[in-house]
Amino acid sequence: MPQRLLLAALFVAVAGCTSPPPVSVHTHDPASSTLQGDAARPAQAQWLRTELYFSVGAIDGKEGAVSPARWREFLDKEVTPRFPDGFSVLDAYGQWRDKGAKEPERLSTKVIVILHENSAQRSSDIEAIRLAYKRITGDLSVLRLSQPAEVSF
Template sequence: MQKSLLVAALFLAISGCATPPPSVHTKDPASSTLQGDATRPAQAQWVRTELYFSVGSIDGKEGVVSPARWREFLDQEVTTRFPDGFSVLDAYGQWKDHDAKVPERLATKVIVILHEGSPKRESDIEAIRLAYKRITGDLSVLRLSQPAQVSF
């Protein structure tokens, strides 16, 4: 009897530790529109911008941006301008200058930002590019922007 009570008490204690299911952020999970969300209008003109940053040569030469320095750049320059979010991808890049005999092979970070097309956002993106050039001395940060159909 005492053993049965102990097992029952243990079961109750453990079941009390179970985590509840994750909360759902919408009342209609089947819907993919943001009707009524003023911060992300359904009819906004969305743009997908990709920015390509060299973080150093894959050959181990000078100019490597450390992971800590990259995170600091993201925190200070990108997150402050796009606090709602963006994605960062690791990539391999290469390019050849006009007079070079072989291409330069680079460790690369690509930031993908989905944003509304507006003069403010254009200015924010250009400020990010300029900040990275100032920090690293790089001559360029490649930018690709194109219209995007976005649904959250």
């Protein structure tokens, strides 16, 4: 009997040392697919979806390709600080034919998709990202596409 009491006391002591479960990002209200009450993402804001297209090198792997490590460094230094709440990066194939060229350049491409409020500050942040990439790589352009978006979190 004393051994059972000792085991029971040990169990209660160990159970008291466990951490609470982590806070879940999943909904506790499955009737709603929308994150409610997030002041950083107001529902009434005017949102844009901006896509930025970056050449990371010729598809045939010739000189001038941006390495995965260099791409990650660019994201860490230029994009993440400006959009810390998130963005998406997609791998793509692109073609670009410069004026007077007979054949298009076939390019490995990265597309960054950012959902953001339509504001002067966000526009300035996006332009800073484009300019930084052109400065780093010597590319002549970074395509920007911005369009209104209906956003729900």
